[in-house]
Every structure is written in C-alpha cells, then in structure tokens.
Amino acid sequence: MVKVIGVRFRTAGKIYFFDPGALEIKRGDHVIVETARGIEYGTVVGDPREVDEKKVIQPLKPVLRIATQRDDEQEAGNKEKEKEAFKICLEKIRKHGLEMKLIDAEYTFDNNKVLFYFTADGRIDFRELVKDLASVFRTRIELRQIGVRDETKILGGIGICGRQLCCHSHLSEFVPVSIKMAKEQNLSLNPTKISGVCGRLMCCLKHEEETYEELNRRLPGVGDHVTTEDGLKGEVQSVNVLRQLVKVIVDVGDEKEIQEYRVDQLRFKKRHKHNKMDAKEAAELKELEKLEKEEGKSKLDDN
Template sequence: MTEVIGVRFKNVGKIYYFDPADIDFAAGDHVIVETSRGVECGEVVMPPREVDDDCIVQPLKCVLRAATMEDLQRVQENMRKEKEAFRICLKKIAEHGLGMKLIDVEYTFDNNKVLFYFTADGRVDFRELVKDLASVFRTRIELRQIGVRDEAKMLGGLGVCGKPFCCSTFLGDFQPVSIKMAKEQGLSLNPTKISGTCGRLMCCLKFEEEAYEDLLRTTPRAGSPVYTPEGRGTVEDVHLLTGQLKIRLDKDPEAPAKSFHKSVVKPVKNGDARPDRPEKKRHNREKT
C-alpha cells in the first residue's frame, strides 16, 4: 500500500496519483506537480489515502509544492492567453487552407508548450502551420488530433435526454460501449435513438450495464416456461426495471397474457414437464 493524492488538471479530466510528500492536502487545494508535459498546476480531488501498489503507475512523482496566489494568477493569465491563441490559430488555419476544426487551446503552466486540439476527417499535413505558430508564440507547439467523443467532452452541451453531457460533467474516462449493451437493455437498435450528440453510442449504456446484467440474472427471459400462482405458462414480454412479466398460461392459450411480478414466478427446470409435479411432491410429504 502507498499513500497518494488524486490530482485533476481539467474540470472532468482523468485523476492522476502523486506522492503527497507528507503534506496533509484537502480536496479543493491546488498543487504544483511535475508531469510528462512539464510542470503543471492541478486541483486535489482525492485527499491522502492508501491505495494498492497495482493501481499506481511507476514511478510515482512527488508534489513539488502547494500552489501559491502567484501560481493561481498565472493560471488565470494562461487562460486569457489561450483565448488569444485560439483566435490566432483560427486565422492561420484559414490562411493555410487546412481542412481541420480547432477545438481548444491549452498552455502548460510553465508556458513551455502550447497545445492545439483539433478534429479532421483524415490526416492533415500541418507542418507549415506549426512553423507559422512557432514564429508567433516563440515556444514549443503541439497540434493534437482528437476524436468526436473528446470534442464533445471539451465543448460540452446537452444530450438527447435534455441534460448536460455525461462526459463533460462526471465521466473522467471514456469506456468501450457496444451494441450488445443496447440489446440487453431492451432499447431500439436504431442508431439515431441510441447515439449521443457526438454520433457515437451513448456513454450511459455503459454505466447502466452492470445494473441490467444483474436484473437479467434474476429475471426469466422472454419465451421461457415458468410456474405462476395460476399455473404453468410462457413468458411473452419482460419489463426489467419493474420486474413485471406478461405470461400466457398453458391452461388457456387463447386468453390474453396475464401480468405477474417476477417475485411470484418460478422457472421450469429441465425435465420438469408436468405442471402439477411440485404440488404432488408437497402433498406426498404432508401424508408421510
């Protein structure tokens, strides 16, 4: 076990572990740390705690110091400079006639690098653009192509549910999402109905999947034979969230299917062909 703190560099970004260096940081504090991109200022979102060594990416770097008022002022100044850099880069992209969409600009804390995030349909030759930007900003320039999900996370917006994007409010990392999840949750397989604003499958399919998997383990599937308080029948429709089942009874197959809750229904085991078998067993035990 190792003591760490969790630091985040963006509002809903990934949490990185650092050695607190025996300093008692609290959530909300700002710290100066060294990262692969250089010295950065981040916010403590997880106070000191013990975590398994397997959860740590070695080598674990120490916090350099707590952020001072001057450090926070520099962060604010960098944010102002990012807006100006965004405007300049847009102009340069138009001058070079490049088919790319600028999404965001980010200054590193020590101003040693400026990162430009963009999207494009394919590969873009931006070598001349980099030279042009380097001559303007006189620092290291990095252009990074991102996907549509990252674009949605950076820009934010409202999803089809009418609420802010999950990725821009609380999802730190993107998780793989598959069409199989939509099938298990009984959703329409129409791409326009299960896709987010970014055009990819909705992230909420993933973080609701565990609950649906648990419900599927405890709920009879459509087409399976079951015992009900009114006799044996076949499940025709399932509502996973409420646990209500529509069952057509064997004794009256022409009648409309009846609704039962899964708590009063028992599945038919293999080889259990007679609907009165459980009752007979219980009757025999009473006689003996």
C-alpha cells in the same frame, strides 16, 4: 502501501497520483506538479490516502508546492492567453487552407508548450502551420488530432436526458460501450436514440449495466414457456425488468388471455435464443456495430 493524492488538470479529466510528501494538502487545493508535459497546475480531487504500491506507476513524482496567489494569477493569465492563441491558430488554418476544425488551445503552466486540439476527416499535413505558429508564439507547438468523443468532452453540451454530458461533467475516462448493453436494457436499437451528441454509443449505457444483468438473470425471455402458480401454461409476451413483472399469454379454456405475474409466481427454464430481426432492425444493428468499432482511446491526457 504508499501515500498519494489524486490530481486533475482539466474538468472531468483523468486523475493522476502524486506524492504529497510532508505538505498539508486537502481536497480542492491547487498544486504545482511536474508531469511529462512539464510543470503543471492541477486541482486535488481527494484527500491524501494510502494505496497499494502495485496500483501506482513508480517512481511517484512529488508535489512541488501548494499553489500560491502568484501561481493562481499565472493560471488565470494562461486561460486568457489561450483565448488569443485560439483566434490566431484559427486565422492561420484559414490562411493555409487546411481542412481541419480547431477545438481548443491549451498552454502548459510554465508556457513551455502550446497545444492545439483539432478534428479532421483524415490525415492533415500541418508542418507549415506548425512553423508559422512557432514564429508567432516563440515556444514549442503541438497540434493534436482528436476524435469526436474528445471533442464533445472539451466542448460540453446537454444530453437527451436534459443534463450536462457525463463526459464533460464527471467521467474521468471513456469506458467501452457495446451494443450488448443496449440489448440487455431492452432499449431500441435505433442509432439516433442510443447515440450521444458525439454520434457514438452513449456512455450512460454503462451506468446501469450491472443492475440490468442481475435483474435479467431472474427473468424468463420473451417467447419462453412458463407455468404460473395457479397451474396455467403460457408463453412470455413481454417483461418489465425493473419491476420484475412478466406478461404471459395463457390458455384459459378455449381462449387466450394476457395476464401479468410477478417473476416469483412463475416456473420456467430459461433458454437463450436469438430474436429474429426484420430488415430495418438488421440495418440499425449494422450501423450500431460500426459506431462500436469506431470507439477509440482518448488523446487528451498525456501527463
């Protein structure tokens, strides 16, 4: 086992482990650490704890120090400089006539590098832009092309639920999201209803996946034949997954009625089948599959 602390370098950013050494560090403290990008200023997101050595990339880098007042002031100064750097880069992009959208500017804590994040439809030749920026800032310049999910994570926003976007508020890393999750939760496969602000499948589809998988295992499928506890036979019309209720079309004499039962009031042998789709549903599914394939790894974290 090895003692570690978790550190973040941006809101909802990836958590990295560092060795606290003999320092008295607690959650919420700001620390100065050495990363692949250089000396960085981060926020401790958990008290020191013991973890399995196999879960830690060795060698584990030590915390250089708990941030001092001077460090805090330098970090605040960097944030102000980033605003000015953003404006300058925007002007240079226009000057060079590049088809790119600038998203964010970021200084490393030691000012050894300035990173500019941007989106574009294709590959951009920004070599002349980098030279121009280097002559202005007199430091290393990196332009990094990111995807729409990273763009949304940086900019933030409000989801259709009325709350702050998950990726901007608390999700450290993007999780794989699939169409199967939407089907499991009986959601509409209309892309406009299950796509997020970024235009990709909503990350929150993953949140309740395990619960729905467990609940669905107990239920018959739509179209399955069941026998009720009072001896009636029928076909499942619909299911309420969360309430574990099933609406069944039953034969009562010469008539058919729709009656609702708890799942424990039914006997059935579940069969897996593919529901037939009309042309509209097939088109929506094809569009969703395209969104699913466009998922990519975040390019924001490289510490």
